[in-house]
Amino acid sequence: xxxxxxxxxxxRRRIPRRSGLTSPWAPxxxxxxxxxxxxxxxYVRDHWIGKPLVTxxxxxxxxxxxxxxxxxxxxxxxxxxxxxxxxxxPLWSWVDDKVLALRLHLGNYNYLFTxxxxxxxxxxxxxxxxxSTLLCLLLGYPMAYGIARSTxxxxxxxxxxxILPFWTSFLLRVYAWIGLLKNNGxxxxxxxxxxxxxxxxxxxxxxxxxxxxxxxxxxxxxxxPLFSNLEKHDxxxxxxxxxxxxxxxxxxxxxxxxxxxxxxxxxxxxxxIPAVGEYVIPSLLxxxxxxxxxxxxxxxxxxxxxxxxxxxxxxxxxxxxxxPIVIFQRYQNRELAxx
Amino acid sequence: MAxxxxxxxxxxxDPHAEAYIRVENVTKRFGNFVAVxxxxxxxxxxxxxxxxGGSGCGKTTLLRMLAGFEPPSSGALFIDGQNMADIxxxxxxxxxMFQSYALFPHMTVAGNVAFGLEQExxxxxxxxxxxxxxxxxxxxxxxxxxxxxQLSGGQRQRVALARSLVKRPKLLLLDEPLGALDRKLREHxxxxxxxxxxxxxxxxxxxxxxxxxxxxxASRVGVMNHGEIVQVGTPRQIYEFPATRFVADFIGSxxxxxxxxxxxxxxxxxxxxxxxxxxxxxxxxxxAPPLALCWxxxxxxxxxxxxxxxxxxxxxxxxxxxxxxxxxxxxxxxVRLDAGREVRVTQANRTRKPEEQFSWDEPVYxxxxxxxxxxxxx
Numbered sequence: 001x002x003x004x005x006x007x008x009x010x011x012r013r014r015i016p017r018r019s020g021l022t023s024p025w026a027p028x029x030x031x032x033x034x035x036x037x038x039x040x041x042x043y044v045r046d047h048w049i050g051k052p053l054v055t056x057x058x059x060x061x062x063x064x065x066x067x068x069x070x071x072x073x074x075x076x077x078x079x080x081x082x083x084x085x086x087x088x089x090p091l092w093s094w095v096d097d098k099v100l101a102l103r104l105h106l107g108n109y110n111y112l113f114t115x116x117x118x119x120x121x122x123x124x125x126x127x128x129x130x131x132s133t134l135l136c137l138l139l140g141y142p143m144a145y146g147i148a149r150s151t152x153x154x155x156x157x158x159x160x161x162x163i164l165p166f167w168t169s170f171l172l173r174v175y176a177w178i179g180l181l182k183n184n185g186x187x188x189x190x191x192x193x194x195x196x197x198x199x200x201x202x203x204x205x206x207x208x209x210x211x212x213x214x215x216x217x218x219x220x221x222x223x224x225p226l227f228s229n230l231e232k233h234d235x236x237x238x239x240x241x242x243x244x245x246x247x248x249x250x251x252x253x254x255x256x257x258x259x260x261x262x263x264x265x266x267x268x269x270x271x272x273i274p275a276v277g278e279y280v281i282p283s284l285l286x287x288x289x290x291x292x293x294x295x296x297x298x299x300x301x302x303x304x305x306x307x308x309x310x311x312x313x314x315x316x317x318x319x320x321x322x323x324p325i326v327i328f329q330r331y332q333n334r335e336l337a338x339x
Numbered sequence: 340m341a342x343x344x345x346x347x348x349x350x351x352x353d354p355h356a357e358a359y360i361r362v363e364n365v366t367k368r369f370g371n372f373v374a375v376x377x378x379x380x381x382x383x384x385x386x387x388x389x390x391x392g393g394s395g396c397g398k399t400t401l402l403r404m405l406a407g408f409e410p411p412s413s414g415a416l417f418i419d420g421q422n423m424a425d426i427x428x429x430x431x432x433x434x435x436m437f438q439s440y441a442l443f444p445h446m447t448v449a450g451n452v453a454f455g456l457e458q459e460x461x462x463x464x465x466x467x468x469x470x471x472x473x474x475x476x477x478x479x480x481x482x483x484x485x486x487x488x489q490l491s492g493g494q495r496q497r498v499a500l501a502r503s504l505v506k507r508p509k510l511l512l513l514d515e516p517l518g519a520l521d522r523k524l525r526e527h528x529x530x531x532x533x534x535x536x537x538x539x540x541x542x543x544x545x546x547x548x549x550x551x552x553x554x555x556x557a558s559r560v561g562v563m564n565h566g567e568i569v570q571v572g573t574p575r576q577i578y579e580f581p582a583t584r585f586v587a588d589f590i591g592s593x594x595x596x597x598x599x600x601x602x603x604x605x606x607x608x609x610x611x612x613x614x615x616x617x618x619x620x621x622x623x624x625x626x627a628p629p630l631a632l633c634w635x636x637x638x639x640x641x642x643x644x645x646x647x648x649x650x651x652x653x654x655x656x657x658x659x660x661x662x663x664x665x666x667x668x669x670x671x672x673x674v675r676l677d678a679g680r681e682v683r684v685t686q687a688n689r690t691r692k693p694e695e696q697f698s699w700d701e702p703v704y705x706x707x708x709x710x711x712x713x714x715x716x717x
Contacts, residue, residue, distance in 0.1 A: 239408055240441035242428040244455035244506065254454070258445050 070318075077311035078104040088307045108312035118296065118313065122320065125293040128207070128282070129275035132214040133222075136271045137264065139215065140222035144263075145256075147223070148230035159227070162220050174213055174284050181209050181285070209285035210292075214275050221274075222267040229263025230256070262332070269328050273321050293317055349573075350383035351559065357420075359384045359542055360405070360510065365414030367400050367566075374400040376566035377414070382559075387536060387543040389553035392563035393589070398546045399438075401563075402512050405544065406435045418510060429458070434508040438515040440499035442487040448498050449474070449483040455506045473505045476535060493524045500532075504539065513545045517552060529555050550590050554578070562586050578638075581713055587636040594642075594682045596635045603627055609653070610635055610714065614678040620653035622709040625716070633716050639683040641711040644672065644697055649706040656705040658682065660697055674703060 079088040095101045112118040147158045165173060180186045181203040188200040203209055233256060241251035279294035286292065291299075293313065300310035350356040358381035367375040375397040382388045390398040403409045404416060407428035416423045423431065434455070443451050449470050456466045474480050477497040487495055496516070503511055516532065517525045533556065536543055547553050553560050554574040561571045562585075570582040581587035588595060596619070598612035603625055610619040610633060619635050627633070649655045661681065662673035665688075672684040684705065697703060 234439070234441065236437050236439055236441040237443060239406075239428070240435075240437055240443070240502075241454070242408075243406055243433070243435045244502070245429045245458035246454070247429055250458070255443060 073311045073314055076307050077108055077315050079308045080105050081306045081308050087305050108308045121291050121293045121296045124290050125276050129272050132211055132275050133268050133272045135215045136219055136222040140219055144223045144226035144230055147227050162223050174281055177213055205287055210282050213281035213285045218271040221270040225266040226263040229260050265328055361417040363415045365411045368412045373566050378568050384542055386558045387556050389545045389557035389560045391553040391560050396563040397566040398563050402514055402546045406433055406512055407431050433510045434503040434506055435512040436499050436503045436516055440495050444487055447484050452502045452505050473501045477501045493520055510542045515547055584634050592683055593636045593638055600631045614680040615656050617655050618653050619712055620709050621712050621714050627716055631716055636713040639685040642684045642705050642707050645704045648704050654707050660701050
C-alpha cells in the first residue's frame, strides 16, 4: 500500500482540494504522497531517464554500426593511397612534434569525374535500378492487389509463398538462374528440343539477365509494402465510386491507385536503393563490358587496393541514394501529418 | 412538391398508382444463410420508406441489392419499371449514402461531391456550379477545400449526403444515415433530411434499426425480421395496429399477455388471461376457432391508474406500484399485478398537486378502453 502511494507529478495536481480542508491529516498525507517511496515505473516515467532509455538502444546501434564506419570511410576518402597496412596515408600527422597537420586530398573525388568508368557505372547502375524497380512495380502491384483481395486462408498461403524463397540463400538462387539462362541451360535446351529455336539464345551476360535477377530477388520487397497498404483499403470506397457512376477501371485509377501511393513509394525505395549498389547479381549474370557501381567499388577495394578512391566511390553512391530517401521521408511525414 | 403531396398523400392506397420500386419475391442467400427471404415490396415516388429491424434482419442486404452491390439469389427488382437484373451499380439511377459515409480520404469536400458529376460528360463550370449549389443546401459552402479528416462527424455526414444528392438521383438509399450522430444533431438532421427530400422530390429508402428515427422520417415503415418483411404501414398503423406479436414488441414498449378466447362475436371478443383478474374485452371481432390461444398487447400510455375499482366486469387489473420514474412531462410506473406479473404504465403529469400523485407501494387499479388492446392469434 505504501508503495502505491507515490503519484506521478501529473496526477499529483489532481488531488481534490476538499480532502485538504476536511481532514486534519491531509497535509501529512499530501507530504507522504509527495515524498513517499516511489514505484520504479512511475519513477522512470517522471524522470529524465524514461525516454532516453528507450531511444538508447537504436541510437547505440546506429552510432556503432553506421555513424562510426561512415566517419572512417568518409575520412579515408580524403586520404591518399600508399603501400602500407592499412593502405592509406593517415589524415593527421605531427610536424616537428608540435603542430598537428590535417591533410585532406580532394583528388579522389576529382578522379571520379576524370575517369569515365565511374560516371558511366553510376549512370548504368541508376538505369538498371530504375528499370528493375519499374518492372517490380508492374509485376508486384497486381500480385499484391490479388493477395489483398483474396480470402484470409488463401492470403496467408500466398504471403508465405512470397516469403518462401528467403529460406534459400540468395546466392544459390542467383546461381540457379545461371543454370536456367546459360547457352546450354534449361531454357535453351527445352526450346531447342521443341524445335522452336535452332541456335541457343544468348541470355547470360546481358542486361536482360540482370533485370531477371534483380526483379526475381527483390520482388517480395515490392509486394509486401504494397500488400500491407492495399489490405487496409476500405472496400466501401470502391462501392461508393461505383454508386456514383464510376466504372471499375476508372474507380481503380481515381481511388485505389492514389490511396496506394505510400505503398508504391515504400516498395520502390526498398527495391531501388539496394538495386543501385547490387554487386552479386550483375557480377554473376551481367555484362562484362559495363560494370555496375557496386562491382567498381569492390574491385577498387580488393583488386586495386585503392582504399581512398573506393571510399570516395562509396560516399558518392551514398549521396546518390540519400536523395531518394530524403524525398521518401518528406513524403511520409506529410502522410503522417494527415492522420 | 408539397402540393403534389396533398393531392395524393397516400399513393399506396390507390390501386392504379404506379410503384417506383417493385421488389418481387426477392431472396438472397449467403451460403446456407438466408439473409432476405422472399420479400415483395412496393415503394412510390416521393416516399420516405424506412426499412426497420434489428441487426442481421436483412435490411441492409435488401438496400445493397437495390444499389446493385449484391445480386438477388432469386426474384426481381424493378426501379421505374426497369428490371435491374443485369444493370451494374454504376449504371443505376440510384445513389446511396453509406453508413460509414465512405468519403474519399484523399479528396477535398468539393472533390468528393464533384466525383459523381465527373463520371458523366459534364463541363467543368457546370460541375463547379452544381457542387457549390449542393454544398450550400447542406450548409458546407465554406468547407469545400477541407479534407474529410478535418471535419466533424456531422459535417462528414452532410458531405456524404451532398455527394449522393448532387447527381439528382430519382432514388436515394440511406444506410443508417444518422447512426453516428449525437441525439441533438440527429433530431436536427432528421428534419433537415425531410425538408431536403421535399425540396428535391427524391424518393428515399432508409435503413435503420432506430424505431424513433423510422417514425419521424418515414411516410411508411417496413418492419423486417429474420429476412422477412413482417409488416408495412404508416408509422401510426405500425404502432397502433401491429400485425404480429414481434412488431408489437419491437416498436415502442408494450405489455403482452397470453390468453385464451372465451367469446368471439362479430362485434367483440373476450379473452381470459391467467395473469389478469378480469377478462379482456376488445371491441372488434376476430373470427378465430373457439378457445384459440392468443396474445393481447396493451401500450403503457393506454392504461389508466386509479385508486377505486373501475365499474364493469372487464378490462381491469389490480396491483402494487413497485417503481416510479419521473420524467417531467410524464411518469413511468412499474406495477406488480397480484398474479406477480410486472406491467409498465405511463401517465401524463397533468397536475402539479402532490396529493394526487401515486407513490411507491401504493395499491392501484389499472383499467383501459375496449379499443386499446391489440389482439392476435398464436
